[in-house]
Amino acid sequence: MAQSTDTEKKEDGRDIIEVRDFNFAYGNSQALFDVNMDIKEKEVTAFIGPSGCGKSTFLRCFNRMNDLIDIARITGGSVKINGIDIYGKEIDVIELRKHIGMVFQKSNPFPKSIYDNIAYGLRIQGIKNKSTLDDVVEECLRGAALWDEVKDRLQESALGMSGGQQQRLCIARALAVKPQILLMDEPCSALDPIATAKVEELIHSLKKDYTIVIVTHNMQQAARVSDRTAFFYLGKLIEYDVTDTIFMNPNNEQTEAYVSGRFG
């Protein structure tokens, strides 16, 4: 049957992220409760749920972005990436974030040229060779389906690009340091439908090389782009399954109610 072949083929895929009994709080306010989840390598996993359900908080735990918030703390459980506890004492957070790129709701290109936006991460890694940088810039812009649109104006400011192009530039920038995982926090919420479609196409093409975890408010987007979907509500993981199941025949009544627009 056509519907589940994509996911069935990957049934044996490796779990790149393993979350066990994970609890998280902002001060005294518990934000995530006993979350258990395995995320497969080179798949797109979508997090859905109403505002405040904890999906973005959870996403930000994978690259320890929550470390930047003073009152944020883990109150139990673990997150392993490639089998390593990322909250272990020996973990270098900067190094971790090289492996886990992130794209935000609002595109945030540097006020530099298109070229320099991509080359930035490599330069701070000490790569100065122009031909190497040229190659990576082209590869990343091609990877982000942006090359043909910008190849003749690489030295122009990234701030002159359209919103959709800026978001794809941010994806290209994230690709430059060759991450294994790309986290996307509502990457299309500020984009028009055509730019959204381009980013979705990009997500679809990137999953052959990257593991992608995306938070989205747009359920149709989750249905279109993801292989698996997790539904969160009030800080709890309510249901996590292949996307076909979540949208066509979920096991949980709350999931059914949410995906059919009856609450949330």
Add this chain to the structure above:
Amino acid sequence: MNRYFHKELEEIRSKLILIGEKANQAGTLAVEGFIESDLEKTLTAVKMDDEIDDLEVEIDRDSVRYITLRSPVSSDVRLIFVAIKASHDLERAGDEAHSIAKRTRSILQREGKVANKVAIEEMSRLAFAMLRDALTSFLDENLKLAEGIIERDKEVDRLNKENFKTLSKGMEGDSIEASTQIETILISRSIERIADHAKNLAEEVIYLLTGE
């Protein structure tokens, strides 16, 4: 812009053409079995029914999945709607083929050959031409061809009525012949139904192409 999931729509379209071809093939074989008193052809037609049924289920599932996950609009949603309706018509056409084949098998097992072919040959020629043209109109998006099919159903209906009259007149006589005559009436009726399904398919193609 062509989206990556549009190929799933193409797959549904291909499956619809496939079920149409299979229904046409099963019907043609079943009728040839009758006309030529060929038991082997009827048996092949009987066997094809399961494949046709399975394809209908697949098309329905693929269509529901596409609606759920891909948020289709405009001509895409019409194609899905047509796929669900047309696959049902074609599955029913396949059922009629199955029925023709089984009745022919029953006649052949009882009498060895079909003696009274009435207007079955002419009727089936018209009905299957309608079915093939309806499929072609879908494949080629040919509105004119689809529109022309609607009227052609009338001639098949007329031949079916004529067959009924001819066969019911000669119902007196021994019971074996009466059974054969009843079965031939039902075969005629099945061919008439296949033409009805072809007409429905043509109407669905018109809807697909015009939205009306």
